[in-house]
Amino acid sequence: MQMMGTFIKPMHPEGIKFVAIFAAVTLVLFLISTFLGWIGVGLTVWCYYFFRDPERVTPDRPGLIISPADGVISLIEPAVPPAELGMPDEALTRVSVFMNVFNCHVNRTPVSGEIRAVSYRPGKFFNASLDKASVDNERNSLCVKMDNGQELAVVQIAGLVARRIVCFVEPGATLQRGERFGLIRFGSRLDVYLPKGVEPMVCIGQTMIAGETVLAELPASDESA
Incomplete structure (x- = not known):
């Protein structure tokens, strides 16, 4: 068995x-x-x-930011979070995880906190590995407010063959790090906008496991994720 x-x-x-x-x-x-x-x-x-949905063992050390998706790191660059989330209009480090059609597509929240905003925006269906997919493609954006007051954005982005973004949570919900919050059908991408001053601990081409792989870590004084 x-x-x-x-x-x-x-x-x-x-x-x-x-x-x-x-x-x-x-x-x-x-x-x-x-x-x-x-x-x-x-x-x-x-x-x-x-559509497999395996159990994952999420690290419980305070301050860790965990990958929301299985896949490969395709981009690490400064970018402004989606305007519809109402976050400050300043560039943050964006880490993109590209999921192909063989990856598990269940998405998990990178940190614990309250879902402050959820915003869906229709769009195009460019290849999700392209940089312009973050701006032009169909997307669903979430803003998570951590206990220390910092905010983190995570964005589900439809890809070339994806035609349905599913989100299970609504504003006001409280999630634990590694908890399931949605999925995207048939190839896509997840963007994580790290809090200001937080540096990624991953590199382009690295393989991610949703709910398990560490993306970044908050400074010791900010550890409330």
Whole structure:
């Protein structure tokens, strides 16, 4: 059973209807051709795998900022958080995590705190690895206010094949670091805008694990995340 758990992960409820659709299409394909049917089986397994929702062990040391997504660091640069969040109009360090269609797409909050703002904005669907995706693509932005008063922004960005951003939380909710807050279907990106003065502890090309990999750490005097 322990070995089975290594390969078979629980699926997020958001994926049930999609796996059902893939399975139904697979049955039809088997009626047409056995070869096509087995292709459908492979795609159904992939769909289940896409919506997997494994448990994660989140570091509990105060002050840590954790990756909100599985994937690879694609950008680290100064940028102004989305205007719709109402944060100060000044550049912060933005760390972008790019998720391909094989990554787990369940998103987790980088820090503990109160969700001060949630803002959805429709947009285009450029490749999520491109810099302009942060400005032009469909996105859902969250501002998390930590116990020490500092704010951190995390932004879900739709990608080239993503067509649905899902957010489970609303303003006023209180989340713990590593807690699930949303997902994006079929390839996308997460941007984290670190608080002023906080430096990233990751580099471009590094692989991230949502809820586990440390992105950055608050200075000792500010550790309330």
